[in-house]
Amino acid sequence: MTDISLFDEKNSTYAEVSAVGEQYVAPRFYSDPYYVSVAATTTPYQVVPAVSGKKFIVTSLLLATDKAYASSTVAETLTIYEASPSDFDTNLKTFTQVDFLRNDRLIATGLNLSTSCAVSLVAIADSNNVDVTIAGYYVPC
Numbered sequence: 001m002t003d004i005s006l007f008d009e010k011n012s013t014y015a016e017v018s019a020v021g022e023q024y025v026a027p028r029f030y031s032d033p034y035y036v037s038v039a040a041t042t043t044p045y046q047v048v049p050a051v052s053g054k055k056f057i058v059t060s061l062l063l064a065t066d067k068a069y070a071s072s073t074v075a076e077t078l079t080i081y082e083a084s085p086s087d088f089d090t091n092l093k094t095f096t097q098v099d100f101l102r103n104d105r106l107i108a109t110g111l112n113l114s115t116s117c118a119v120s121l122v123a124i125a126d127s128n129n130v131d132v133t134i135a136g137y138y139v140p141c
Contacts, residue, residue, distance in 0.1 A: 031135040044088040048121035060135040075099035117141035
């Protein structure tokens with residue numbers, strides 16, 4: 001029996017038929033997690049490093065604040081943006097911006113978001129004690 005596989009470029013998945021005739025679908029790439037704890041107010045932290053000639057595909061976000069974060073009634077802002085690897089202070093393009101309270105969470109899965117070519121993803125917050133995990137993979141530009 002000839003092995004046959006189809007690749008869906010839009011969803012980056014393969015569809016294949018097993019030796020016993022079962023059809024299955026699998027992702028082309030698997031996500032790697034990148035984590036940083038934003039420990040100082042208004043200080044940019046690189047979460048996902050830039051890779052020359054590659055863009056990063058974000059598949060999941062996990063953003064969490066703890067008991068020491070800001071207040072339980074006044075929201076503080078976390079911004080994730082694209083930056084040049086040589087200048088984390090300059091926001092080239094805002095990727096997402098979220099207001100958080102104390103002990104807040106944002107979990108986003110099943111994403112398929114692309115960064116620009118050869119940029120870092122950087123996190124900055126109005127308060128400290130924010131955990132940022134971004135999962136995804138690199139593809140050529």
